[in-house]
Amino acid sequence: MPPNRNYNLEKSAAKPVVALCGGVGGVKLALGLYHVLDPVDLFLILNTGDDFEHLGLHISPDIDTVTYTLAGKNNPITGWGRRDETWTFMEVLAELGGETWFSLGDGDLAIHMERTRRLLAGESLSQITEDFSRALGISAHLLPMTDDPLRTIIETPEGAISFQDYFVRRQSKPAIENIVFEGADKAVPSAAAMDALQLPDLRAVVICPSNPFLSIDPILAIDGFRQALINCSAPVIAVSPIIGGQAGKGTTSKIMGEISMPSTARAVADYYGELLDGFVFDKADAAEASSASLPSQVTQTLMESFEDRKSLARDVLAFADELNARLAKTYFASRQQRKG
Numbered sequence: 001m002p003p004n005r006n007y008n009l010e011k012s013a014a015k016p017v018v019a020l021c022g023g024v025g026g027v028k029l030a031l032g033l034y035h036v037l038d039p040v041d042l043f044l045i046l047n048t049g050d051d052f053e054h055l056g057l058h059i060s061p062d063i064d065t066v067t068y069t070l071a072g073k074n075n076p077i078t079g080w081g082r083r084d085e086t087w088t089f090m091e092v093l094a095e096l097g098g099e100t101w102f103s104l105g106d107g108d109l110a111i112h113m114e115r116t117r118r119l120l121a122g123e124s125l126s127q128i129t130e131d132f133s134r135a136l137g138i139s140a141h142l143l144p145m146t147d148d149p150l151r152t153i154i155e156t157p158e159g160a161i162s163f164q165d166y167f168v169r170r171q172s173k174p175a176i177e178n179i180v181f182e183g184a185d186k187a188v189p190s191a192a193a194m195d196a197l198q199l200p201d202l203r204a205v206v207i208c209p210s211n212p213f214l215s216i217d218p219i220l221a222i223d224g225f226r227q228a229l230i231n232c233s234a235p236v237i238a239v240s241p242i243i244g245g246q247a248g249k250g251t252t253s254k255i256m257g258e259i260s261m262p263s264t265a266r267a268v269a270d271y272y273g274e275l276l277d278g279f280v281f282d283k284a285d286a287a288e289a290s291s292a293s294l295p296s297q298v299t300q301t302l303m304e305s306f307e308d309r310k311s312l313a314r315d316v317l318a319f320a321d322e323l324n325a326r327l328a329k330t331y332f333a334s335r336q337q338r339k340g
Helices: 023-036 061-070 088-095 106-120 125-135 163-169 191-197 212-220 225-231 252-258 265-275 283-290 306-339
Strands: 017-021 042-046 052-054 057-059 141-144 151-156 159-162 178-182 204-207 236-239 278-282 296-299
Touching: 017 023, 017 212, 023 042, 023 061, 023 212, 023 306, 042 061, 042 191, 052 163, 057 106, 061 106, 061 125, 061 141, 088 106, 106 125, 125 141, 141 191, 151 163, 159 163, 178 212, 191 225, 204 306, 212 225, 212 252, 212 265, 225 265, 236 265, 236 306, 265 278, 265 283, 278 283, 278 306, 283 296, 296 306
Parallel strands: 017 042, 017 204, 042 141, 204 236, 236 278, 278 296
Antiparallel strands: 052 057, 151 159, 151 178
16 A cells, blocks of 8 residues: 555545556546545646756656646646746846756745755655645545656757756657667566556546556556556556547647657557557547547546546546456456356
């Protein structure tokens, strides 16, 4: 059981749900799950491959985006950062000729400074994230994928560049030849994240509609996560980040073209492969769903409003319940065959 929260299954009216999440697209569904579930039943395993050191500070963009969103403090226009932010720090930094390509708002700066202070004091990223989420009134479990350094590196025709350099400074313009997760060979999954995948009576594991290559692959690159998903007793369901051949937001479609992968929802399902028990297609891709090789659900996956987020969350959970029923029947049938 995750050591960083007191999770009492006897007091929970529902079964726990684990979701893998990163980026603005993924956090939309995470918010929906947060509001249709009892929040204490939600365990979010968060990508830290985007983390980097900037201006002497440890910055965790995906963790912060999820934290601000669930706390109701996110900027609804940009999808990242805090709402009602002020920018005095950046203005003074510009006057001094400092690096301003990565914007840090005054309120946002406080979380980076306190995180860095505590990391330097020897505390783990998991404990710090837990404390920040509690301080902001979040009841769900926010679990960094690892407490070890792991950095996403983008290999381009111009050379290897760090993820934030590619994504923010270069605005995702360089062509991608390869993606490397530096440190993945030494990193170990956070104990709380692995424990979450082994919770008794788990209802579902949901792979949010995050960028598969930049937000989900860093998690899967750490030894132990992929096998934990394969061995998981609950159905593992991915929600397509592709709608009608295009990503709702971000660089997913661009990357798929650069690695010679069709920009289709079906291609994403095939990419995840044996990890999945089910896949959620948008209505625009219903034809692809009809030929899918695994159980599928067709619904509206475009999340333009808060109600859209909750609606998709409900649909995904209903699909999980359907798959659980199917898995139970399959298990019962195989057990009867073994009995002869």
